[in-house]
Amino acid sequence: MSDHLPDDADAVREALIEWYEDDHRDFPWRRTDDPYRILVSEVMSQQTQLSRVEEAYADFLDEWPTAADLAAADRGAVVSFWSGHSLGYNNRAKYLHEAATQVTEDYDGQFPESPEELQELMGVGPYTANAVASFAFNNGDAVVDTNVKRVLHRAFGVPDDDAAFAEAASDLLPEGESRVWNNAIMELGGVACGQSPRCDEAGCPWRRWCRAYETGDFTAPDVPEQPSFEGSRRQFRGRVVRALGSHDELALDELGPRVRVDYAPDGEYGREWLRGLVTDLADDGLVAVAEEDDTVTARLSK
Structure with a gap:
């Protein structure tokens, strides 16, 4: 087993396959063998x-x-x-x-x-x-493309080395399940762990093990400059999703303090700024926004 992989590799495999089988992009070539x-x-x-x-x-x-x-x-x-x-x-x-x-x-x-x-x-x-x-x-080896390298580098710190990537990818591949596994790990790289990561929005199944998610360092072989995560729009979008995940519905002024401690309704980081975040998430189909009597509320889409 590659030194870079977590000890509970079976849990890693199960989490990814479950995430993929629960919901994935429905390309026509995925419906045929x-x-x-x-x-x-x-x-x-x-x-x-x-x-x-x-x-x-x-x-x-x-x-x-x-x-x-x-x-x-x-x-x-x-x-x-x-x-x-x-x-x-x-x-x-x-x-x-x-x-x-x-x-x-x-x-x-x-x-x-x-x-x-x-x-x-x-x-x-x-x-x-x-x-x-x-x-x-269902008779293949582990796929190692740009997406897979990015995922393995960010999640487990696999170094930018072709041999190291091949070893880690091969060790993770469940025996006899190359069809679902290779589809799933490429889906992870395409949907949740692209050059601009969408960890929370896409419900990445590897967040609990991921070094990048823990540290905020999303550098990868094809992302040479480290994106600024701390204080970024991506970080606050994730906080919105997490806050709404714990509540049925929140008005903006209830949501704001849960997203950033310096939230002030009429300030620079106030209702207008927060409305932009939830509108972006609504455009992505992740959040539903309602407005009644000048009060804007948000909840996770169902």
């Missing part, structure tokens, strides 16, 4: 915003629903689709077409199932091969 569809999503997602990928993914599968359909397609049409949907380097379209041809002709229409075998497909590197093995066949 079809290796072809997962490969398409992985190739499309390389350096492309997921919001743009969702539309392109659906259109691509309408056009070529199976590997055999893609293999039979004219390569120029595939490249044209790729370019028309602004999916980045057109070589990816060529490689995807070639990989579909390999599966159809060399593998009798059946995808290989291990990360090592999947790398025999054109354009499929170690990361993509492992993702397909994990999400299609």
Whole structure:
């Protein structure tokens, strides 16, 4: 076991999986174990915003629903689709077409199932091969991407070293559960522990173990400058969420002193400042705000 991981690693695993299974982003490729569809999503997602990928993914599968359909397609049409949907380097379209041809002709229409075998497909590197093995066949290794490195560095102090990240990620991976685990830890990095962390707002399941949450130092390999946490808007948003979590509903002047000790209704950090915080949280769907007889109240959204 990596020296950087907590002793109660089983509790760490259970907390993350429970958090993920309770609620996560519902991407269409998470609703399938079809290796072809997962490969398409992985190739499309390389350096492309997921919001743009969702539309392109659906259109691509309408056009070529199976590997055999893609293999039979004219390569120029595939490249044209790729370019028309602004999916980045057109070589990816060529490689995807070639990989579909390999599966159809060399593998009798059946995808290989291990990360090592999947790398025999054109354009499929170690990361993509492992993702397909994990999400299609539940047969992958621990994913170690930028999001995972950020999470492990912040939560457990894993040093910015590829070997250390690989060891910690592998040690955390529950045996035989690469599908749910790799989805869950990437979701954590994408939703709760991005470059600008949303620990409380996203209900991060690792807060009790997290060094960054304890110290306020959210530096990470892809966040070279330490964000200022003490006194930051993020810190006070978290305090609002925690205060409302202990009460059904609070008026702003009841909430204010629970958020900062120098709250003064008409001061610099008063009602107007606090109203901005709760409005931001309402825009994120975390808080419900009501106004009646000039009194503004806030509660957690249900």
